[in-house]
């Protein structure tokens with residue numbers, strides 16, 4: 001990030017309290033355009049709560065969240081989505097009896113309802129197909145476009161969730177455990193898809209598989225007990241004793 005450019009995302013000393021519990025305690029996080037950051041940490045560290053404060057499903061008790069310089073601390077999730085922040089759709093939002101392409105068009109039209117008139121001229125239809133083609137390519141689903149969602153493997157359905165999030169052309173995408181429940185082979189594909197997004201969209205991802213996470217991002221923020229314990233590049237995190245103790249050590253004992 002250059003010294004003068006405003007960060008894409010600027011989380012400033014955000015705290016989130018649930019009664020007496022400080023689930024997130026004065027956490028700051030800055031992301032440049034296109035940067036990819038993983039949030040790691042043991043159960044209860046505050047990862048999901050911080051993530052939700054960025055998407056807007058939880059409001060910060062203290063601190064500020066800025067996106068492209070605008071204060072969105074109090075903005076609801078749909079206003080944040082309109083500004084360019086997306087999170088993955090859940091499989092429960094997919095229409096299993098419709099094709100992959102139809103699901104993507106529905107995601108896109110849901111978003112575009114207010115931008116285009118109900119009727120569409122040829123130019124708008126062409127623009128829609130460009131967005132759908134690009135999402136299919138980027139999520140390795142271009143050969144599956146006419147299949148029904150129920151005919152996809154579980155891994156492909158997760159890829160489709162990601163593709164649907166891309167239809168809004170977000171500048172920041174939040175991924176909550178994108179590889180959870182996938183087979184080893186499906187995890188490899190998901191990691192390729194996520195790495196392939198490099199440069200086009202900034203990412204904040206929570207992932208419990210530390211090796212997978214370290215291979216997908218530029219920077220890692222490791223949280224414990226609501227605070228940032230360590231922050232650094234994947235190689236620095238791999239060799240960090242504190243991280244090994246609280247995270248890798250925990251996993252070795254498991």
Ligand SMILES: Nc1ncnc2c1ncn2[C@@H]1O[C@H](COP(=O)(O)OP(=O)(O)OP(=O)(O)O)[C@@H](O)[C@H]1O
Nearest residue numbers: 018021022023041042043044045046047048049050
């Ligand atoms: N809505 C809520 N009300 C009360 N406490 C909550 C709420 N949401 C989370 N917490 C508590 O806040 C703390 C942080 O939870 P959070 O889910 O953010 O952790 P996490 O790092 O995402 O953990 P995990 O990896 O298990 O998902 C935990 O102690 C949790 O019990």
